Amino acid sequence: MTTAAGGLDPERLAGLVGALCSGGDQERLREVVLVSSGAIAAGLAPLGLARRPRDLATQQAAASVGQGRLMHAYTEEFGRHGRTVGQVLLTVDDVTRRAHYRNAHRTLRKLLDMRAVPIINENDTVATEEIRFGDNDRLAALVAALVQADLLVLLSDVDALYTGHPSQPGSRKVDEVTDFAQLAEVSVGGVGSAGVGTGGMVTKVEAARIATDAGIPVVLTAAPLAAAALSGEPVGTLFHAAGVRATARLHWLAHATTARGRLHLDAGAVTAVVDRRASLLPAGITRVDGAFTAGDPVDLIDIAGRAVARGLVNYDALELPSLLGRSTGELAATLGPAYEREVIHRDDLVLL
Structure with a gap:
């Protein structure tokens, strides 16, 4: 115009x-x-x-x-x-x-x-x-x-x-x-x-x-x-x-956002997220990259280094390293019920 x-x-x-x-x-x-x-x-x-x-x-x-x-x-x-x-x-x-x-x-x-x-x-x-x-x-x-x-x-x-x-x-x-x-x-x-x-x-x-x-x-x-x-x-x-x-x-989420970080997943977590459309739990994450806060978009990375999904994370980047590889039941028992939540809920995940 x-x-x-x-x-x-x-x-x-x-x-x-x-x-x-x-x-x-x-x-x-x-x-x-x-x-x-x-x-x-x-x-x-x-x-x-x-x-x-x-x-x-x-x-x-x-x-x-x-x-x-x-x-x-x-x-x-x-x-x-x-x-x-x-x-x-x-x-x-x-x-x-x-x-x-x-x-x-x-x-x-x-x-x-x-x-x-x-x-x-x-x-x-x-x-x-x-x-x-x-x-x-x-x-x-x-x-x-x-x-x-x-x-x-x-x-x-x-x-x-x-x-x-x-x-x-x-x-x-x-x-x-x-x-x-x-x-x-x-x-x-x-x-x-x-x-x-x-x-x-x-x-x-x-x-x-x-x-x-x-x-x-x-x-x-x-x-x-x-x-x-x-x-x-x-x-x-x-x-x-x-x-x-x-x-x-x-x-x-898929087209308008820029990922603020990356969560690297093991093979089991990739299968759960991609094939079963399940939520992402701390047990399946092997590494965390980036500086993000709860609510930010992050990419989920498979073992070959490819981004397979993007989601809105429920934890800050500084919180996650101590939670990796641990079940939500174990986290709830040792850290309190607030830590029983998913890292990314399946309703906040989109496959790329």
Whole structure:
């Protein structure tokens, strides 16, 4: 929704909002969540910046100025269609811990129940890591899983996925993707937005993979075709949903988190976790790596050094070494009933 030089593009923004509100009375029954970039770009001109900054502090400053301008523009444009919008700024930490995840889901659900349009962006102004290439594509897929969406539409500056750059002779449009293995011959590097944005075709394909893994079909197309995509017309590239819809929280755990540590398991524990989907107990852990606290995501490592699962740990890293190899019954008898709990409960485990 920004120009190549930075700043908001009122015409493009109006076109997108019009597409989202194109269904008349029926549109009011449609629940729409919009994941929008543009906060940093919208803050460039007011701060006298000629181009997107590279350092994190200046990116955060630009986002701080631009976020208000972006939301004001959306509020005005959706208001012309009689729709109310709500701003939701998310970070990864907001949705990886159980209580925070439930709060994010509850907020979005309430906004939708009240017929508002949640407008979501990553909370760039307080990000503790570099604002990564393509975060909003990934964020859109994760939000789609969070709200259990029926469809995810990813918008680009090209009308579909192609086997090569659309300008190259012999490049063919990919109409449907039923298995990501069929994309082995597709070259997506360098295709898509650049300049003030952070997206690109690589990140959109990865976002489609995340969403379809959650049981959500994805349409990838150009912004002018958004209304057609939402109406079910055969535009862009359709990525078919794969498998059974996972629970949103575990999907976030698998795709939205970064492990804060590693727990090395013996063969018996690997079998219990992977094959029997059992909880992880102290007896099956052979080594602990990393500095984490209770509630953090950690990877479970098999004897070959591969990460086989990720889970939310119930102990601090400093507590675990003295517990390794011991049964929960023994720990409860010697240290008290509080130590009879699992290291990771099976409801907080996802296989990788």
